[in-house]
Amino acid sequence: MIELDGLTKRYGEKVAVNNLTFAVRPGIVTGFLGPNGAGKSTTMRMILGLDRPTAGDVRIDGTHYDGLRDPLTYIGALLDAKAVHGGRNAFNHLLCLAQSNGIPRARVDEVLDTVGLTSVARKKAKGFSLGMGQRLGIAGALLGDPRILMFDEPVNGLDPEGIHWIRNLMKSLAAQGRTVFVSSHLMSEMALTADHLVVIGQGRLLADTSMADFIQQNSRSYVRIRTPQRERLLDVLRGAGVVAVETGGGTLEVDGGKPEHIGELAARHQIVLHELSPQQASLEEAFMRLTAESVEYHAHDTAPPGAPVQDWGGDWKREG
16 A cells, blocks of 8 residues: 655745645555646655655555665556666666565566567667567566556557556456556546546645546536437426437437436337437546646647747747
């Protein structure tokens, strides 16, 4: 378990992490979400003792990171896949980590096989693609067979097969009773992977709840209906005290309605339905709604009308 208690980090006048208190529990995948600049990376670095908190406390199974003997056997982490000596091959990189933490040499071969890098184990890391580097970083996290695993953007650079693999790996680790804490900006992937969410914005805790409750609390749920007997259905719904809104294309929407109730009303009055479906926002929509006031960096879709522009990595700039 990872436990944060009032964790705070300041850089001069800038408060990067502000009084965070939450626990990452075993047996589930906990997603860690927040806009750019929210303090996620700083929080993860403090968990691993790479940054010292200005205030508060963080413990790993009741112990500070610097108090752990052979820490890789307690917590494995992928924070930066590029943090590898490019002149070392994959095997030697992992062997150095193993020797520093009292981990048997045989374990190196095991994790290389787990992440699919056995065939390139003797190749230097500087020649690895981004996806291969991610796999090597994940191998390093798994090396000590730890009870706690922490991943920052683990699917970055992976192909679809690799994304599917890491998703199943994290679920499998959690099913074994391990603590899995993962940060990602890919909302669609997080929705498929995480059971619980911790969301922060501008360093503050915004949510600490289950995936289902997070979406329910931060989104609109409604029932969508399509029928060739629209006017008749509207009359029936009004008579039952159900408010339906016409949204165009012959579609009706009922906020907070139960599809079973609407279906029974339609059947009772012999009204044909072409669609009767409950609708709920995606994780991305719920996240955007919750964090709208916490976004530090705002991009613009287009430049002002008529202004000549160039695209430099996503930022629009005037020429000249």
